Amino acid sequence: MIPPPFEYRAPESLPETLALLREHGDEARLMAGGQSLLPMLKLRLVRPAVIVDIGRLQELDGIREEANTVRLGALVTERTLERKLEQRLPLLSEAAASIGDIHIRNLGTLGGTLCQADPSGDLAPAALALEATLTAQSTDGSRAIAAHEFFSGPFDTCLADDEMVTGVEVPAADPESVRGHGYIKLARRAGDYAVVGAAALVSLGPDGSCRDGRVALCAVGPTAFLCEAAGRSLQGTRLTDADLAEAADLAGNEADPVSDVHASAEYRRAMTPVVVNRALTRARERARASHAQRP
Amino acid sequence: MATYVGKSIKRKESFDSIQGKNTYIGDVEVPGMLHAAIHRSPHAHARVTRVDLSEALAQPGVVAAMSGQDVRRLSRPLAPFPFTRTKPYTSDYPRVRFADHYGLAVDRVRHVGEAVAVVVSEDRYAAADAAEAVRVEYEPLPPVVDVEAALERGTVRLYEEWPDNIQYEFRFSEGPVEELLEEAPVVIRERIVQHRYTGTPMEPRGVIASVDQRDNLLTLWSSTQVPHALPNLVLETLGRADLKIRVISPTMGGGFGIKWAFYPEEVLMPLLSLQLNRPVGWRESRSEHMVASHHSRAQVDHVEAGFDRAGRITALKTHVIVDLGAAYPSGGTSLAFVTANFIPGPYRVDNYATTSFGVVTNKTAAGPHRANGKAESNFIMERVMDRAALELGLGKDEIRRRNLIQPHEFPYTCVTGSTYDSGDYPACLRKALAEADYAGLLADRDRCRLEGRYRGVGLAFLLEPLSSLRPNAYNAGYETVTVRVDPVGKAWVFSGDVNMSMSHMTTLSQVVADELGVRFEDVQVFEGDSALVSASSGSYASRFSTVTISAAIKASRAVRTKILAIAAHSLRTHPEALECTGGMILGRDKPGVALTVKEVANIAYYSINQLPGNMDPGLHDTHYFINPNTSFEPDAKGRTSNFSTFPYAVNLAYVEVDVATGDTQILKYLTVDDSGNLLNPMIVDTQITGAISHGIGGAFLEELVYDEQGQLLSGTFADYLIPSMAEMPDLEIHHMVTPMPFTPGGFKGVGEIGAIGPPVVLASAIEDALAPLGVKIMSLPLKPENIWRAIHEKRGTGDKR
Incomplete structure (x- = not known):
């Protein structure tokens, strides 16, 4: 709970910050809100020589x-x-x-x-x-x-x-279409990091068919990623339950998770289509609701 | 008489805690204090071949450093807490072994996080850096992680001087259990796995030692639940008969049993302070706490229960295997004893056989934790009752009704020898079913099933033995309270308990104010200091309202008798003609205030010529209240009775399980508690609420996960998950009151029973919800993945909704 020693710098301007980064390179860590960096420091998981606190750079807010x-x-x-x-x-x-x-x-x-x-x-x-x-x-x-x-x-x-x-x-969204969104995550507690997280966006054209669909995932791969096949599969469909299930399965195929104390890779893989389906369903319902309100 | 007792009076403690004004161990500043930091083992099991302190000693600010070899040279093995001797039992069972652990590991480490070296610095930050600079060479040994594997013949032994890995063994048998099991038309046989979790108080531990060499007085501040045991333990371990030791346990940010132990740091700081002739302090970080403060709950149980056609238990056989971790003096062996003794629970079980092992493994030592052994025993029995109900085609309520001990049978000596003090179990069950509208819930569940939704009702009857004691142990089975009325008429109460956020100040003030007849505001309570009273068993096992409150009542009554005697003498009347209330002495027959307590106190201390003949000056009494309803002496069947009182509760939960994810939503959680008379209903309800949240954490979230190498994977609060408000359902708390017949106030105790319920009743509810799928729940925790897996085994993962 006690961080290793480090030098603390709090630059007042962006050029000053960039100069510090140039000077210290990978020895420096930027600190903004500190919500990840401070716990990592206290657990001694990172040992930067210099902490550059950018909290004073109002131009970045x-x-x-x-x-x-x-x-x-x-x-x-x-x-x-x-x-x-x-x-x-x-x-x-x-x-x-x-x-x-x-x-x-x-x-x-x-x-x-x-x-x-x-x-x-x-x-x-x-x-x-x-x-x-x-x-x-x-x-x-x-x-x-x-x-x-x-x-x-x-x-x-x-x-x-x-x-x-x-x-x-x-x-910004395409003004010709209406968009619905959904972010669903499976997490152990409210506010925890996702066990599986899925962001979904669907756009409906004037006839109510899907113009564009996007699915992106977190917690089921080395990085968050966009599931292009899932998004593509929705284009031109009426977003029926079967369409969403197909897209969810396509997204599920791309999951490549690892195990940790919160969930095994097997569970995460199995949950990916479930969560994607729920995110898409939420996005579809919202899009349809907006579509219905259009003149 | 009761002006205050039984009322929801606001907590005296809250003023300080809400304003951040408490002095916790981390706030204690001793002038000139040095800071210690501990280097801990990264290995679960290894030989320590070399400890090099030179680099640490060369760090700026470092004053001293010690290895295990140094500690062994300067002290003895840690005393065998909670016992006062290494051979506490005279009969064959229980059998217990102790290991020679010192303040630091000497030549072998047996769990990740075991203390290996200590460095002392002028500055806490520098100490942390120096602890990192200690160089230790290890020769890894095969770790013993799985508790059942630890029992296998020929497996690695943690302690080479032992024949096996069994630290503790208890056996008990009554009646022809084997024959009855063979004859029984229905036999439930299950293997139950309960997971490792712990108390995680908000405030980790901390220890400060300071030596006054002129007086040979060692003052030890420790966030401990046993300030009166520590002087003995530290003296014995230091081997220093010349020292006087005073232990102060400051206001505590939670204990939950985790601070009921003798920890290595409690001898290391005194040792360093004596060596350096400076105060030395150590504050546990959360990361340290997760590996260095004890864990609890983990066990594997085998149970066989025979039932007749009418659904009555004919025989019960259990084998309890408790995962104790390393054999530090954490009091963990009680987990095996309590579990095995109380599996029969609230039911009439006449034929019972048990074998209970406490088994050492390469993990952090296990010890008591809120509802120690009782959460475990209730889980086992209630799982059996639910399975038997299914097997026999009876309702969950009906099978329990047919087996509950009846009100006329109290006091009831249970099969293992303890005497259940009082209760009306069938009435408690009736009340819970009525308050919850049990029939309505079942109907709703069935309606939902038709819609393809998985809802279920869980029911559990919980029994909690509490206020415990042991022979030849520091929890000797009594409590000490001194009550004093000072010369200006104010009441001072000195108790051997500790202030671990359990409202002792408030409830003791209520009781003493009523018993003395003074105002609540005129009572001042002191606790958490071994200098206050001569001896105490400490704060644990919900014993405060059974024994401490009783001692306070008895001491108050003695002082009140003296007050009235002095007043009567002064008023030329009989004490029986007077009463005392709100600090005023009134004539029973005549209106108006005759005297005040302040005036009587003035006589008692100053105008002593006005005292009745032969009466000593002063207004004070010390009472040692012995645990009632207990016996150390084995009865004809070799049984002892180690618990004073047995509160109970019925918990009922209604849940919906998301079968696609295994996630459970609690729709209703109801409890009917019988904790005897209520001292302060508001405080009772907050104790129950806190304990249930604790249990919900244990049921779903909190899990100390070890890998095959014995590495703790959930060592931070990002991985070890404590429930937040968002995870808490609305609670419905109801009460029944059956007074405790063997204490003057009729109080039982309420700190723990809430923590027993959630794992038990939620397993019952989830199993009911998933009954259409035939899912059986025999292990904890009930986290989504585990439930999903159980569903998946039954029906595959087709559902993507």
């Missing part, structure tokens, strides 16, 4: 809603996602609401949790299903990384040692 995009700062808290995006990005809001408890969500951040890249993290499947793009910066400049290219392994991302995520952009 805030939500900008534009016509075609929602721009989210890396320091936007999970609680803010939950409360402020209920209308615009309800899938992200629902996934955020399932994280930990209010105390954790008040501190945990969007950028922090994505960069933590916990295979069971709740926001990654939502980001994947929503086709989010992350902005990474270093002293060399900035680049855009698609969510599906960001995660490279358990607790690992494609970021270079001197790079940091500064924001996330999420494209």
Whole structure:
């Protein structure tokens, strides 16, 4: 419960932060909300020489809603996602609401949790299903990384040692269609990491058929991932129970989980289609409800 | 007389705990205190070939470091808590062995987390870094992890000086059990597996030792439930007859039995303090707690029960195998004793045979934990009753009704020798069924079944032996309370208990205020310090309201008698003509205040010439209240009676199981408790609520998981899951009151029975919900994956809803 010794830096600006990252490279760890980093430090699972606390970088906080995009700062808290995006990005809001408890969500951040890249993290499947793009910066400049290219392994991302995520952009829904969402996770307790987590999005065209379907999973592979076959199988269907079951089975085929104290790989594999089916069902019901309200 | 007792008076303790003003062990600051940190074994079983402290000693701030060899040179093996000697029993059974464990492992480690070296530093953070710099060479040995494998012939022995891995053995047989089982038309045979979990108090342990060399006085602060046993244990282990030891157990953030033990740190800190002539303290981290504070509950049980056609038990045979972990003095052997003795529970069982083993394995030592051995015994018997009901085509209620001990049979000496004090079991069952609308629940369940939903009703009759004692042990079976009225008329109460968040201050104040006839606010309670009273068995086994409260009543009555005698003498009347209430002495026949307690106290301490002839000054009494309804002396059948009172409860749960995932939702949870007279109904209900949440944790979430190498996989709160409010159902708590006949207040005790219920009644409910699938639940925990697996074995995984 006592962390190993480290140097603590709290830069006041983004350039200063990027310079520290350039200077210390893989010896440094960024701290945003600290909800994963602090327990890991106290358990001595990580031993960074330098902790760079980015909590003072106000330029990384805030939500900008534009016509075609929602721009989210890396320091936007999970609680803010939950409360402020209920209308615009309800899938992200629902996934955020399932994280930990209010105390954790008040501190945990969007950028922090994505960069933590916990295979069971709740926001990654939502980001994947929503086709989010992350902005990474270093002293060399900035680049855009698609969510599906960001995660490279358990607790690992494609970021270079001197790079940091500064924001996330999420494209707005197609105005021609209505969208329904669902994030369902099987967890041991309310707020725990997922045993299996599934984010689902379906879009209905004017005739009520499925224009687009997306399924993304967490906790059943080395990283969260998008199940492209499952999404594709829904396109053009009427989203009958059988259509959803087929998509759920396709997603289930992609599950490659490992065992831990909370659930065996066998159980996780068996639960994947169950959870996907429930997430798709929830998304379909919401989409149909919106569709029915359209003039 | 009862102005306060029986009322839901707000807790005195809450003012401090809500405002964060309590002084816990972590808040105790002794000037000049050094900080110790412990290097712990990463291996489950290994020879320690070398301990190199040089690198640790070279760290900045480090003052000292010790290995097991140093500790062996300076002290003796840990004293055999809870016993006062290594051969506590005179008869053949129970049989117990002790191992030579020191404050640090000497040449062998026997569980992950066993203390191997200690470093002492000026600074707690530096101490943690230095503990990491201790270099230890290990030669791994094959770990003994599975408790049944530990019993196999030729298996690795944890203690080479023992012939096998059996630390504790108890055998008992009464009646022609084998013959009756052979003749019985229905025999239930089951193997039951109960999992390892523990108490996990919010506050881990902590120990501080400080030596006053002038007076040879060692003051030991420890978050312990046994402050009065520790001076003996520490003296014996240090081999220092010259020392005086005072133990202070500060306000505790929960004990749950986990702090009822003699822990290595409780001798290490005194040893270091004596060596360094400085106060030395250690605070347990949560990660340490999970491997260094005792575990509980794990056992494998074999049971055979014979029933006649009418559904009455004719014979019961059990084999209990308790997984004790390493043989540290944790009091774990009681798990095997209590389980085996009380499997017959609330039922008339005349023919019973049991063999009970406490078996050592390469895991953290097991010890008592809220409803110690009782959660386990009830689980076994209630599973048997449900299976027998199915087998015989009887309702769960009916089979129990046919076997319950009847009200006219009390006091009832059960087959293993203890005497159940009082109760009306059939009435409790009736009340539970009525309050829950049992018939309505069954009808709803059947309706849901037709819709393809899996709902089930669970029923359990729980019996809890409590207020225990042992021969030749520190839990000797009495409690000590001193009641004093001071010269200004205020009451001071000194008890041998500890303040582990169980509302002792409030309930003792209620009782003493009523018995003395003073105001509740004028009573001050002190506990948790071995200097307060001469001896105590400590706080455990829900014994407070049986023995401590009784001692307080007796002591208060003695003081009150003296108050009235002085008042009567002063008023030239008879004591019988007076009564005392709210600090005022009134004439029974005449209106108006004759005298105040303050005025009487003034006479008792200052105007002693006004005392009746031969009366000593002062207003005080110390009472030793001996556990009633018990006997150390074996009866004609060799049985002892180790528990004073037997509260009971009927729990009823209604659940819905999601058969696709194995997840259970609790729709209703109801309990009818009979804990005797209620001291404070609000506190009783909060005890029951806390205990049920504890049991729900044990039923579904809390699990100490070891891999085949003996590594603990659930060593943090991310892996060892404690229930939160979100996991708690609404509870319906009802009461029945059958007073305890052998105590002056008629109170029994209520700290633990709630913790027994959930695993028992939820297994019953889940099994009922899944009855259409033929699923049988004979193991814990009831976590979704386990339930899913049980379903899956019966019907495959076709359902994707």
